[in-house]
Amino acid sequence: MPYECFYTGKKTTFGKQRTYRGQRISKGGFGLKTTGITRRTFKPNIQNVNAVVENPDGSTQVKRIKASAKAIRMGLVVKPLKRKYGYTREQNQKG
Secondary structure (H helix, E strand, C coil), X not given: CCCECCCCCCECEXXXXXXXXXXXXXXXXXXXXXXXXXXXXXXXXXXXXXXXXECXXXXXXXXXXXXXXXXXXHCCCCCCCCCHHHCCHHHHHHC
């Protein structure tokens, strides 16, 4: 399973970290000089959660998926009940 949110599609992105030397012109210096550029990664806050996922045929299934913290806060993730005896008779017949 890739490091990607099931709902929002957030995944690892790449960028650069720049290191500067010198004093800014606005502060009275001769300007900032770049002394190093290194590649870095930006990773979203992805959690492994149990969620109720809808299948293509319309039925629902409890699956372990990766979801970003933003998707969980937005309410996109529907979590299953913790105990089976909490389900009603109709819910048991569906699942």
